[in-house]
Amino acid sequence: MCIANGKFGERFGEIAGRYKADAVTPVNVNVNFEWGHSIELEAVKEALENSSSSDPKIVTMVHNETSTGILNPAKEVGKLARKHDAVFVLDCITSIAGDNVPVDELGADIAIVGSQKCLGAPPGLSALSVSEHAREMIRENERRPYYMDLIAYKKSLEKKQTPYTPALPLFFALHEALAVIREEGMENRIERHRGMAKTVRDAVTGLGLRLFPKLNEVSDYSNTVTAIEIPVANGITDEQLRGGMRKRGVIVAGGQGKLKGEIFRIATMGNITEREVRRTLDALEVVLEENNLTLSD
Amino acid sequence: MCIANGKFGERFGEIAGRYKADAVTPVNVNVNFEWGHSIELEAVKEALENSSSSDPKIVTMVHNETSTGILNPAKEVGKLARKHDAVFVLDCITSIAGDNVPVDELGADIAIVGSQKCLGAPPGLSALSVSEHAREMIRENERRPYYMDLIAYKKSLEKKQTPYTPALPLFFALHEALAVIREEGMENRIERHRGMAKTVRDAVTGLGLRLFPKLNEVSDYSNTVTAIEIPVANGITDEQLRGGMRKRGVIVAGGQGKLKGEIFRIATMGNITEREVRRTLDALEVVLEENNLTLSD
Structure with missing residues (x-):
């Protein structure tokens, strides 16, 4: 099932x-x-x-x-x-x-x-x-x-081995990535993800945009990616929104499959920093203004 | 089949x-x-x-x-x-x-x-x-x-893509390895493998050792690895032979599965150099002499 x-x-x-x-x-x-x-x-x-x-x-x-x-x-x-x-x-x-x-x-x-x-x-x-x-x-x-x-x-x-030749360089890379996580501390890392995602949600709803997920009592917003509706009814397209951000050096993901053109997604996962999140949100704000979309007013 | x-x-x-x-x-x-x-x-x-x-x-x-x-x-x-x-x-x-x-x-x-x-x-x-x-x-x-x-x-x-996220670092590494091959030239590379394997075969048979494969009219010796019988009847064990070589900084492969203890294998593949092959054969000769095995006499 x-x-x-x-x-x-x-x-x-x-x-x-x-x-x-x-x-x-x-x-x-x-x-x-x-x-x-x-x-x-x-x-x-x-x-x-x-x-x-x-x-x-x-x-x-x-x-x-x-x-x-x-x-x-x-x-x-x-x-x-x-x-x-x-x-x-x-x-x-x-x-x-x-x-x-x-x-x-x-x-x-x-x-x-x-x-x-x-x-x-x-x-x-x-x-x-x-x-x-x-x-x-x-x-x-x-x-x-x-x-x-x-x-x-x-x-x-049990012998600290793999049954067949493994992708060794990736093992070394993962080992290093885990050391980075250990340095940050798992709880801090999760807290950072949680905080960045909240920052994104607060900022985009503050700009008058709508979050895509429809929550119920047992679901929650993701800590690692925020999906936001593109306000197409207000006359802005996916290309104008994400294309405008790209021109400012910020790449955000579009919708996948049947959501293409309807949503865009801001990731807050891995080693993404708060500074990068801030920059992403700044670019978004500028693009919305340029398209005369001050939805929150 | x-x-x-x-x-x-x-x-x-x-x-x-x-x-x-x-x-x-x-x-x-x-x-x-x-x-x-x-x-x-x-x-x-x-x-x-x-x-x-x-x-x-x-x-x-x-x-x-x-x-x-x-x-x-x-x-x-x-x-x-x-x-x-x-x-x-x-x-x-x-x-x-x-x-x-x-x-x-x-x-x-x-x-x-x-x-x-x-x-x-x-x-x-x-x-x-x-x-x-x-x-x-x-x-x-x-x-x-x-x-x-x-x-x-x-x-x-057809779109120069993979259907799912690939192991990117390995793609870059393979790209570099292929550039190394292109530099050497495929024909030169094959000739180098062929030459090194022949050097190994000539040297080990010259030392009185026997090659493991039993050829017929349609098979051939491998260019990339030479399998040699350990002359156990002459009183030398796998551990003495490969262990002795290891002490001299040369690691050669043993037999796999049911051939463990019966053969050892010298690789001549990839970016192994003629110098490394020479050093391997020198170590082998010294170990045989140390064990009073001058089989060719």
Whole structure:
């Protein structure tokens, strides 16, 4: 069962879909919410209870959905998954080291992080935590991929090795990135992410812009990326807004997929500094003024 | 059908074995020769002709088998595979840039190279060439892995992109390694590998040692690694031989798997220099003398 309310949540469903041809894998259930909307626990609960004859074996969710700037309710969904004895796979690629992610407390059987986001290392590596529950399921699967065999990795780990030749330069880079994190202190780092994201939200709403995520009681704004509606109704286009900022040396992300042209996104993750955030917001303000958009007035 | 005469050839069979549980995949056929022995074309031909009811869809082989120091007959096996309309997958991980590998002429539908061997780049990247024949087979497979989807890579390649965030630092490193190769010239590079390997073979046989591979009319010694029998019958152990060399600052590889203690291997690949080869052979000579092994007398 793949729960989604944005691009990366849906990708989990696409990946699972690749294995549908296999007779032993039951049909996948996609529980989709509109992009930018919050995950409704009641709907997840219903889907879990009504999922054909058997309980789903795996529940997937993205913790921090960067396509829409929303933080999803990991703990609450983790509890529901546990109740149905499913392995809960949580994509923490953009939350670990940018937000508080106590994987066991969240009930995440598998938590995945990428090197290039809040950890501030180059892209190319991924790290996983795997619960005993998940490990059992993996061990029983005789068809696990040879070079991604987590059982083989676990065995090698005991000798502080990897089962096959690893991407060594990236290991050294990650080691250095982790030293940088240790210097800053994990709590300080998360606090910095939280503070910068709040600065962005306060500034953009102060300028009269609207945040894209529609929160409910269990969701929250992301610490690591803020998604903002482009006020197209007020006569400014994506190209004018982001293009204008680019001319001032500031590059911000656009919307992905079906959100292209509708939103833009300001990242506050990794080793981004408060000074860079300030500069981004200054550029945004100037561009809005140049387009005679003083929405807050 | 997986043809093997060493550790890496057998690994192909192990990888294929992971997919046996799938009802749509027929049983794998392993055509195994003793490690260090040559691939016998007649046996491959027979296996192809007698493989149950249907022709095998895929034939795998390692071009340059580093576990035993042998170069396998790619062109000849490629012809047999083509005759049975099978996709020929050739592991060229340690042959490309160390030996002449005209993939089309060899009939290799898929040729695979690793960044860290003869290309002299850091580990972590792999590159593939894919024939139209292989591409058709891949396109028809709806279960190809999401992040290793070669059709997605091909599509992105047309825009000089990758479908997902790549390991960028390794791309830059490979780019530099290729510039080094371009400077040396591919033909010079292959000639250097060939020359160094011949130097090693001449020297070790001159010292009375025996080369491990048992050649036939279609196999050859490897350009990139030379496997040599440890003359255990003459009273020298792996530890004495390689340990003695290590004390002199020279590290050579031992035997892998079942060849542990029986052979040692001298690499002549990548950016290894003739000077380093010379130093390795000097250390070997001294260690043999110290152990009163003057086998050539």
